[in-house]
Amino acid sequence: MNALAQIGPDSTLISFRNVYAAYFGDIHVLKNLTLSFRSGEVTGIIGPNGAGKSTVLKTLLGFLKPSAGDIVFDGRSLLGTPSHDMVHVGVGYVPQNSSLFLDLSVEDNLILGCWPVRRDGARVRRAIDRVLGDFPMLAPFRHGRAGELSGGQRRFLEIARALLIEPKALLFDEPTAMIAPKYASEVYDHIARLARQGIAVILVDQNVRPCIQVSDYVYILELGQKTMEGDADAFRSDERIRAEIGRWLEVSGG
Amino acid sequence: MTSLMTGAIVNAIALGILYGLLGLSLTIVYGAMRIANLAHGEMVLAGSYVAYVVTTQLGYSPLAAIPVAFILLFLLAFALFAVAGRRLQAARDPEMASFLFFYGVSLMVASGLLFLFDADARSVIFQFQPLSYRVLGLVIPKARVVAVGVAMVLVPALFLFLYRTTSGKALRAAVMNRDALRIVGVDVERLSLVAFSVSAGIAGVTGVLLALVFPAFTPFSGLDYTITGFVVIVLGGLGSPLGALLGGMIFAFSEQLTTLWIGQSAGVLAGFLILVLVVAIRPAGLIGQAEWKS
Structure with a gap:
């Protein structure tokens, strides 16, 4: 059943459905976020500092509970699954800080x-x-x-x-931060290879250019909301998008 | 070498391994939960009282007290953690909450023991056959040989567990990176529950063994054990099992040799002096964790 579901026309493995999440009270870091992540693809999440990129991963992993909305993995809701069970479910995580x-x-x-x-x-x-x-x-x-x-x-x-x-899904948070540049391209090569093996890869990255380069689909977040999404090809060529990225790179100093 | 010197060294090795055992159980809890169990000495003392009841009151061998102490303390700690553990970890300031909570537990256990056994000093009275051995011109009581013998089985067994099994590795890993344990799929709450209960069980057994070595104990002896335990693990390096054993040996040797050269009252002072020096020069302890250094 699972295998059939994955090779069907829509290979969506994980979906965020109108997710709201907050660290404190009702100050929402994620606002009405709807995202989907497909098997066999790298989905890049980019955006300026404080956009909520890492929060997407933390919410998916159960470190932060959504205040509204649902997160669905392979047809079943992940809400209420404790963080330590995510590995059993099939979600791997490579955090920004050493684990x-x-x-x-x-x-x-x-x-x-x-x-x-x-x-x-x-x-x-x-x-x-x-x-x-x-x-x-x-x-x-x-x-x-x-x-x-x-x-x-x-x-x-x-x-x-x-x-x-x-794992069926692998989450990366700034995988090349704090490592030597000669290793960075090797890390991206590995990420691309993982997707080719059928894993749904989610890549949160400050380094916009390599992230778009390795991704199949890209989301741009700003202040916890999705401001743009599309095939990575479009992001590589579209002048309007490049200008937009340039704008918030200036703002965040990235 | 004079026989006094030989005696001091034999005593130091015997006490060193027992202090090491005391530190090991304390360091397991500290490592897994990042809490200072201020009631640890009272758990050890409860084990001594189990030995008292089993031997002096019921007339059985102290060896019979070992499983009783382990199981009793394991179950008590399990219940305590099941009731309070989650609340403590969820507290706004878990370290301060645990600190106060276990201080309360230590007072509670001490008053419980006072209620059950009165304030008089108690000792384990059991006639081993033979009562003592004569080695290298020294008279060594069999009770002490038994205590050290049991410790010499327990300590390597614990090391095998901590260094060779996956659960033991998870316990050692907890002190290095607790969040990462969740990422690899370890239920840290459950690990803490098991660590706390096993640690209490070992503390109980240590109490039985210490009751064979030290002549008497009162409901207020727990604090001494807590202090010794903390000195030992801070000396060796918090969270390091090997450090606990090393710390136990150093503390026992300094105590025994100072007693021999200067006098009984200087014995404990020397241990604390070494502690202060080590902490001043190497705050992470003799075998500190890499995270502490960086």
């Missing part, structure tokens, strides 16, 4: 990434070998402390860890 356990070994970080299937030792070993095969740069450090990795290597370890239990 590694720096004093544990690279392998132990991966072992904890297999938490939902931890009782199946053979599956854990297979999954770890698989991701280390996909991220060969991590293999030599397998038994070293994660804290000894460089910024770029740490980010790859986080991505590898998120892939261990084969």
Whole structure:
């Protein structure tokens, strides 16, 4: 059933339906937001500082409860699902700040990434070998402390860890912030590859140009509202959109 | 080496491993929940009273008190956490709320013990066969050998759990990055519940073992254990199991050697002096977490 639903004409995996969310009282950070995220595509979310981009991810992950609206994943509402169950549901997350356990070994970080299937030792070993095969740069450090990795290597370890239990959706919050430029393009390459493997990738990014470059579909948020959306191709070529982006890049200093 | 010196070293090793055990259970709770359990010493003391009831009052071996203390303290802590845990974590200032809450619990347990057992000092009275061993010219009571023997089984078992099992790794990871645990799918609330209950169980067992080593205890001895526990884990590095063991050894050695060279009253002072020096020079403790350094 699920497979059929995914390969149907509309491959929408996640949808936000008129979502409102607030950190305090009724000061809404997200206002009546309707978004959809499809399997096999990178959906970019861009916008000036304070637009609510990261809040979209936090709300989706259950860290912040919507005050109104619904978030639907694969046909069922995600509301009320605790954050720690998102991995079980099939939603992986690579946050902006480090989510590694720096004093544990690279392998132990991966072992904890297999938490939902931890009782199946053979599956854990297979999954770890698989991701280390996909991220060969991590293999030599397998038994070293994660804290000894460089910024770029740490980010790859986080991505590898998120892939261990084969998520249907993977959320990235500023994946190339705070890492060396030589790794940044590699991170974007990986993001594109994940989408080609059928994962619904959501990419929140300050770096507008590479984000639009790697995305299939783009949303622009401003003050918690959707101000523009469309195929990334249009965003790459449309003068009006480029001007708009230029305007708020100036405002946010981005 | 004089026999006094040998005696001090043997004592230090024995106490060091028990202090290490005390620190281990405290550090598990601190690591998983980021709370200072001020009632930890009273949980240890409750274990000592279990030993008192099982041996002195009922006439069984202190070994029988070990599972009783573990199960009793585990269940009490489980109930306590089930009632208060979620509320404390949801409080506006969880650390201050927990601090006050556990201070209240420590007073409550102490007054409960006072009510049940009066203020007189109690001791574990049990005739081991033989009563003592003679090694290297030292007379070592069998009670002490038993206590250290049990600790020497428990400590490696705990280390195996913390360093080799996935749940143990999750517990150690909690002190490094609690939010990231949620991201990989760990139910942190549940982990805290288990950590708190297991820690209380171990504290109870530690209480049984300490009752075999120290001659007597009163309902007010808990504070000493709490202080020793905190000194040990701050010395070693908060949240580090290896640090707790190292801290326990250092504290016990400084106590015993100072007692030998200067006198009994200087014994405890030396431990605190080392604590202050370590915190001044290396605030993260001897084996501090990377996060604390950066």
